[in-house]
Amino acid sequence: MTDLTHLTITEALNGLENKDFTSVELTQAHIDAMADAKHLNAYVTETPERALEQAQQSDKRRSEGKAGILDGIPLAIKDLFCTDGVQTTASSHILEGFVPTYESTVSGNLLRDGAVMLGKTSLDEFAMGSSNTTSYFGDVINPWKNKNRPDANLVPGGSSGGSASAVAARIAMGATGTDTGGSIRQPASFCGITGIKPTYGRCSRWGVVAFASSLDQAGPMARTIEDCALMLKSMAGHDPKDSTSAPKDVPDFTAGLTDDIKGLRIGIPKEYRMEGMSEEIDKLWEQGIAWLKDAGAEIVDISLPHTKYALPAYYIIAPAEASSNLARYDGVRYGLRVCDDGDNLIDMYEKTRAEGFGDEVKRRIMIGTYVLSAGYYDAYYVKAQKIRRLIAQDFTNAYEQCDVILTPTAPSEAFAIGENEEDPLTMYLNDVYTVSINLAGLPGLSIPAGLSKNGLPLGLQLVGKSWDEATILKVGQHIEKAANFTALPAIRTQKAA
């Protein structure tokens, strides 16, 4: 039998339907691969017994003709989604041992459609980071290797680094991610996989550990556009339990993948051609433009004049929202409590949070607290919200001239663990191309489009109009075909050899 872990979700569903293999066999193949790839540290919690039980039930459903759209497919769930009866940590010490008694809407939707959960994937603590090096449970390693520095372990990107690493290493067929400023798209780019941040409100936030509620959005990560489209269809939909979940019908995203992009207007924002942009990234972008032009799309130069203010605005808004959201970790209702004899309530709060949160989380809570405090609220927080409107307006204006926007996903290839940590701002720059899209609430995806001269994957980003995931998926599939990205990460080429 061929290695089942190399199949796409779509191929695996065909195989299951044709009785080429069972979900138990498919799931076991992934559990075995997970055991071989432990050193990547992609999972915080593995749930093999539960997975096999779910796979058995799936096989039974399929034999009875009751299979759902993802029935029997082994997936990983980012450890930010609450999972009933399975530890959910947000990669933070403060939530270590927290076992939810309920299921997040998004992971529940996947289970409803028959998915098998392999485990919970690591992330930057509370999804704050771009390298997956801030997890309390250790760094996650990218399965790809820089061929000119083969000894260096590379970051998978972040915050959904565990999910990206797992999907690239073939130890999950797909995974959930969340994206507040680039946390699905940047790790997808670093690990050579595909990831979509849907329109804000497309997927319910209920049961997802909150970071910045006006920006957080769940989405799928997988190895093809078609697989992402299939997962998104399952994950999306109105949920009365999230007041910002949109009461909109979910289109059949896979049915919309027609590959006909003739006449579509592709916007190229001049402000994204930034000073110091690497030649490689620039070349990849030009290649993407050429592919779409060849397919009959019209290339349009556009301007998003407030682009350079997106990151600083984000680093006011996101920490402000985080400082309120993370106020709930008080050592009373769940998670860690640090309380010594004679301590009063305030001592307990302060000690619990000092020990429970890592450095980056503390920095963001304190920045958020500062910009919301009396005397600074207008100067920082309200100012940033005004900039946010200008950024959203930039996109509205641009979409009068184009249908989709094409940009690079990230300013670099995957870097080595430990790099870009000299000061917090260096790390923040990873999200320079992705963060505006969250501020504007638009859908965006990253698709692997080529390899760097170091042999590492590089992604292109497509940004759509609100609620128009269908068009970026269609254009994304065209890039997928043109790029024919078949390279495998080191961990899998070594295995195959």
Place this chain on the structure above:
Amino acid sequence: MSAIDIETVKKVARLSRIRVTDEEAEKLAPELNGILTWVEQLGEVDTDNVEPLPSSAEITLPQRTDLQTDGDCQDDILANAPETLEGFYVVPKVVE
């Protein structure tokens, strides 16, 4: 705007309910200063007639009938608490 000194760090830490040592405060001051100085570039943009945008969600928040939708799950609610007693959360003594 004002630079963040050690005393400000300690004040913000207190408001954030995060205990910081003197050494931590000394390390945090330049880091927070760096971030706040960097975001001050927003001042270059004229926003005099711009309405703040708190969220991109274009929907008005829905209202529902004021009815009980959940309940009878005391055990679930207390299941993850560090300390409970007879159906309550336990905290250090608050009232002397």
